[in-house]
Amino acid sequence: xxxxxxxxxxxxxxxxxxxxxxxxxxxxxxxxxxxxxxxxxxxxxxxxxxxxxxxxxxxxxxxxxxxxxxxxxxxxxxxxxxxxxxxxxxxxxxxxxxxxxxxxxxxxxxxxxxxxxxxxxxxxxxxxxxxxxxxxxxxxxxxxxxxxxxxxxxxxxxxxxxxxxxxxxxxxxxxxxxxxxxxxxxxxxxxxxxxxxxxxxxxxxxxxx
Numbered sequence: 470x471x472x473x474x475x476x477x478x479x480x481x482x483x484x485x486x487x488x489x490x491x492x493x494x495x496x497x498x499x500x501x502x503x504x505x506x507x508x509x510x511x512x513x514x515x516x517x518x519x520x521x522x523x524x525x526x527x528x529x530x531x532x533x534x535x536x537x538x539x540x541x542x543x544x545x546x547x548x549x550x551x552x553x554x555x556x557x558x559x560x561x562x563x564x565x566x567x568x569x570x571x572x573x574x575x576x577x578x579x580x581x582x583x584x585x586x587x588x589x590x591x592x593x594x595x596x597x598x599x600x601x602x603x604x605x606x607x608x609x610x611x612x613x614x615x616x617x618x619x620x621x622x623x624x625x626x627x628x629x630x631x632x633x634x635x636x637x638x639x640x641x642x643x644x645x646x647x648x649x650x651x652x653x654x655x656x657x658x659x660x661x662x663x664x665x666x667x668x669x670x671x672x673x674x675x676x677x678x
């Protein structure tokens with residue numbers, strides 16, 4: 470029992486430390502950049518921007534909207550499976566995890582960083598769109614830790630694929646710089662890990678199905 474408690478405490482400390490580092494990296498990068506645009510972001514805007522009403526822009530717009538819907542479906546599927554197998558006891562804590570991840574979008578107000586000039590977006594660091602999707606994906610994955618390996622792999626691959634597609638769509642539409650979407654990932658994962666540690670969401674046991 471003592472060894473088990475020690476392992477749980479160590480796991481929580483590691484999760485909190487990793488989460489803190491992710492958030493710190495995002496904040497330090499934002500402060501260091503200020504209003505400057507990284508060379509890679511300038512190149513992306515000059516060469517990969519999809520102008521409105523073009524085919525690439527329409528495809529990117531569909532991906533951007535459908536990706537968020539897919540993330541929501543993934544979360545609801547994992548949550549439904551967990552409730553069916555183990556009841557709703559853990560769901561309030563998973564709800565708090567989701568809220569903690571979503572709250573990182575408020576960091577936009579702290580940095581007030583302008584987006585690409587092609588669309589004249591304000592307060593784009595970190596990306597709000599990617600933050601929402603990442604919050605759904607992180608919460609779905611934490612829920613899947615209570616399920617089988619098949620669920621964990623499905624949620625992980627589905628979440629990562631959707632995040633990559635949506636992040637790329639936001640960049641090619643000129644709504645965000647690449648640094649904005651990467652910052653959203655770091656902030657959301659960081660807040661998620663801190664919340665997981667605080668809420669003690671480390672899985673106790675795995676169930677079938």
